[in-house]
Amino acid sequence: MSKAWASDEQRLTSQIAGALWEFPPAVCGQHTDAISLAHSKKWCMTAYHIWDAIASTPKLSRESGVRMMPSDFFFMEDVNSNPRERSKMTEIMASGVKGFYRGSDIIEDRGIDPSYGAVDAYELMAPVIDTDKATYWLTSLVQRKGATLVTEAVEDDLISIEDALRARFNADIIINCTGLQSGSLAGDESVYPIRGGLIRVINDGTMFPKLNAALTITADAARSTNEIVFLVPRNDNILLIGGITEPDEWDLSLTLDSPIIKRMRERCDKFLPGLKDAQLDPDYPLSQGLRPFRKNNVRVERELRRAGSRIVHSYGHGGAGWSLSFGCALDVVVLVEEALAGRPARPMNARPSGRGRMEISANL
Numbered sequence: 001m002s003k004a005w006a007s008d009e010q011r012l013t014s015q016i017a018g019a020l021w022e023f024p025p026a027v028c029g030q031h032t033d034a035i036s037l038a039h040s041k042k043w044c045m046t047a048y049h050i051w052d053a054i055a056s057t058p059k060l061s062r063e064s065g066v067r068m069m070p071s072d073f074f075f076m077e078d079v080n081s082n083p084r085e086r087s088k089m090t091e092i093m094a095s096g097v098k099g100f101y102r103g104s105d106i107i108e109d110r111g112i113d114p115s116y117g118a119v120d121a122y123e124l125m126a127p128v129i130d131t132d133k134a135t136y137w138l139t140s141l142v143q144r145k146g147a148t149l150v151t152e153a154v155e156d157d158l159i160s161i162e163d164a165l166r167a168r169f170n171a172d173i174i175i176n177c178t179g180l181q182s183g184s185l186a187g188d189e190s191v192y193p194i195r196g197g198l199i200r201v202i203n204d205g206t207m208f209p210k211l212n213a214a215l216t217i218t219a220d221a222a223r224s225t226n227e228i229v230f231l232v233p234r235n236d237n238i239l240l241i242g243g244i245t246e247p248d249e250w251d252l253s254l255t256l257d258s259p260i261i262k263r264m265r266e267r268c269d270k271f272l273p274g275l276k277d278a279q280l281d282p283d284y285p286l287s288q289g290l291r292p293f294r295k296n297n298v299r300v301e302r303e304l305r306r307a308g309s310r311i312v313h314s315y316g317h318g319g320a321g322w323s324l325s326f327g328c329a330l331d332v333v334v335l336v337e338e339a340l341a342g343r344p345a346r347p348m349n350a351r352p353s354g355r356g357r358m359e360i361s362a363n364l
Contacts, residue, residue: 003153006135013179016289018198018240019129019322020071020214020232021048023092035349036297040320043298043327045095050326051127052098064137065130065235070099070213072106074118074229089122099125110215116271118217128214129322130235157187159306166310173336174311179292182315187305191316193290195249196242197261198230200285201278203239208274211239215272227263229271238281241268245291245319254288261286293318300331302338302345310339 006012024040054060055068079085079102093100102122112118143149150169158165158176165174176185183191203211217229230242244260254261269276294316303311312335314328339345 001150001152001154003151005149005151006132006139008132011132011287011289012135013289013292014321015131015135016196016198016287017131017291017319017322018196018230018232018242019131019134020216020230021051021127021129021323022071022320023088023095023097024320024323025088039300039331039348040298040324041091041095043300043324043331044320046327046330047323047325048095048097048127051129055127063133065133067128068098068125069128069233070123071126071128072110072121072123072213072215074107074112074215074217075120076117076217077119079120079122092122092124097124097126099123110213111209111272111274112215113270113273118271123213126214127322128233131322133235134322154181155184158185158311159187159303159309162303162306162309162311172310173339175314175332175336176311177314179315179317180290182292182294182299182313186299186303186313186315188294188296188299188315190295192248192293192295193250194293194318195244195246195252195254195288195290196319197244197254197258197264197286197288199241199256199261199265200234200281200287201239201241201275202237202281203233203278204237207277207279211272217271227260227267229268231268231272231275239278240287241265241275241278247293250290252288252290254286256280256286291319292316292321298324298328299348300328300335301348302335304345304347307344309345312336312339 004010004012006015021044024037024044051066052068054064055066061067075085079089089102100122104120106121106123107118158174162174165171176182178185180191180193182188211231211233214233215229215231228243228245230240232240234240242264244264246260292315296316298316300314303309303313312332314332317324317328
């Protein structure tokens with residue numbers, strides 16, 4: 001059940017997302033405790049391997065819009081001089097990602113303007129997702145597996161209507177993955193938005209050299225509070241230029257003339273000089289959306305307010321939804337099995353971090 005489905009007219013947040021896989025803490029992600037970060041590292045690596053398997057199968061790659069592509073991260077100082085960045089890099093190297101390489105030569109190879117100040121970089125192969133195509137593909141996948149799509153909005157706290165909903169649909173379980181709406185549906189006052197915006201330009205090699213890699217400088221690395229460099233090929237012909245993070249901004253009122261969008265474009269043009277000649281996507285030049293964050297971090301957990309409830313929650317993914325996707329989904333399966341077996345619900349911080357090994361059993 002959803003109030004809206006994937007559409008080219010009114011895109012979902014998942015369609016608007018930049019959808020570059022990242023090891024946490026990500027460019028547009030945040031964690032306020034070590035337990036949350038540990039969960040997210042497990043989830044993202046599960047998703048990495050599944051996206052990689054999809055991208056490695058030509059038919060699935062074409063249908064889903066998922067490709068493995070070089071993903072480069074740039075830094076304004078030697079990574080080894082920053083304990084947090086050094087620790088993250090070390091974990092990435094040991095995580096099982098493909099194609100890791102570190103070297104300042106990446107800066108020159110990608111045509112980065114030396115005056116921008118980047119002095120160090122590393123690269124890895126990462127899933128890059130055409131979210132329009134992927135969202136349609138996932139919707140079709142669940143329909144082929146027997147799902148019925150019900151277009152309807154729910155406004156009430158699920159705990160107050162659980163019995164009625166389950167009876168109406170003859171359902172064993174209710175899974176809540178409603179993003180920002182979980183503030184109401186899960187009675188969670190810690191849910192809040194972080195507004196983002198992306199400029200879309202033509203990336204066919206005509207107006208500037210075609211970019212075939214994702215290029216990123218995080219806010220931390222750029223010593224900025226909410227403005228980053230984020231260049232990600234969406235598909236064969238579109239490049240996304242970003243990005244921004246604006247907490248607690250609910251309005252989707254940005255335009256190409258908004259000061260923060262102008263600064264974003266100027267910042268990226270300075271970083272990669274060829275971009276100044278880029279032609280806007282005439283059909284969809286600016287995308288904007290609300291990342292569904294949660295002050296208490298990502299929640300993948302059974303309902304705790306009512307004994308015996310068969311509600312499972314999965315929300316608060318912020319800007320890392322595609323990166324954590326399959327990892328969270330597999331943990332949801334575990335929680336569903338526990339609920340159906342009559343086991344008592346446990347808080348996330350009292351639960352083992354998933355199964356002992358990654359299981360990929362879905363027949364895609």
